[in-house]
Amino acid sequence: MDLQPDDPGPLPVVVSAIGMLRTGAVEGTSDQLDALVEQGTDWVRAATGMLAIADADMLCGLADSTEDAGLDSGFVEVLAADGEQVAIDEVAPPLRAALRTVLAHAYGDPESADEQMRLAFLDGDPATGKHVLAHTVLWTAQLMDVCEERAVPVPSWLKSGGFA
Numbered sequence: 001m002d003l004q005p006d007d008p009g010p011l012p013v014v015v016s017a018i019g020m021l022r023t024g025a026v027e028g029t030s031d032q033l034d035a036l037v038e039q040g041t042d043w044v045r046a047a048t049g050m051l052a053i054a055d056a057d058m059l060c061g062l063a064d065s066t067e068d069a070g071l072d073s074g075f076v077e078v079l080a081a082d083g084e085q086v087a088i089d090e091v092a093p094p095l096r097a098a099l100r101t102v103l104a105h106a107y108g109d110p111e112s113a114d115e116q117m118r119l120a121f122l123d124g125d126p127a128t129g130k131h132v133l134a135h136t137v138l139w140t141a142q143l144m145d146v147c148e149e150r151a152v153p154v155p156s157w158l159k160s161g162g163f164a
Helices: 011-022 026-038 041-064 093-106 110-120 126-149
Strands: none
Touching: 011 026, 011 041, 011 126, 026 041, 026 126, 041 093, 041 110, 041 126, 093 110, 093 126
C-alpha cells in the first residue's frame, strides 16, 4: 500500500498523533497509534513510510540550511534514554531499518529505502510495528520542532488541517 498525502488513509490519524505529541499529550498519542495498529500492518507500514519520506525531506532541508551543508552535520544521532549516543548497529534491528529507511530517502535511494522498510516490518508482529511507528512519529515531531526553530519548511500535510 503506497499512500500519498492526497489519499489520506491512516495519515490523518498519524498527523493527529504528531500534533498531540508536540503538545505533550503522550497518552492521546499512544491511543491514536493503537487505533492505527488495529487497522493492520499495511496501514502502519504505509504511514511509517510516508513519515520516513517527510523526515528525509526535513533532514535535507536542515542540512541545506547550515554552513556545513550535508547530512553529516550532526542532524542524525541515536541517543539512549540517558542521552548518550548509541552506534546505529546497537539499535534494535527494526528501528535500525526504519532509521536507514529515512537515510536512504534522504540520499535519494528509494530502492534501498523500500528494502529497509521491508526489514523494519519483517517479523509482522503488531507490537513491533507500533514500536517502529511510534519512534518514527517521535522523530517526525522532533524534526518539525527543529525545522520550525530554524525556519526550514515542513511538509504541509504534516500540519493540522493538511488534509482537504
